[in-house]
Amino acid sequence: MTTPLSELAVLIRSKNAGPFSLTFDIMFSSRENYERVKASGTLTRATMAALYGCPAEKTKFFECDNALAIKFSIPRPRPSGELGDGDLHGGQQYAPLLSLPIPA
Template identity: 65%
Template structure:
């Protein structure tokens, strides 16, 4: 068992406009990417559960030719609105780091 943060070469989040966040999980090694993909641990359902959203609000896809997993979700607070503590969305990836991958 390994943590996603140990397997991925990059895990990041960022704004996809003022109302959306996007997550990128990237790998250097095709075998490691396939391991994570086949595990089923990183999925639309997982993102939905982690960020407490209905599954239909999660855009999720694998980008095989880039060895990447991508997801987008609505921002919980619009960028720059009162209460927004992460204007650029760059800190929202943290819960993904500790996902256990068999």
């Protein structure tokens, strides 16, 4: 049995971390949900790099126990505002995270 990440997290967002990087925040309102997601192994540097098609060695990944948050940053596929950039502020890049299945 799995639960979509969007049902366990209270906030999932993405935004620019400068013109060449995107950062993602996944925040939880309960320690139980946070620990469940951490223990599942679904959110790791390698899985986030694979999901967003970037090298794992260029992915920064943090588990913030005191804030009940998981954060990661990846290089932008195109610099912010470059011709062909469809999301100037990086605010729409979180969508693939919403349906990630988290095992019980």
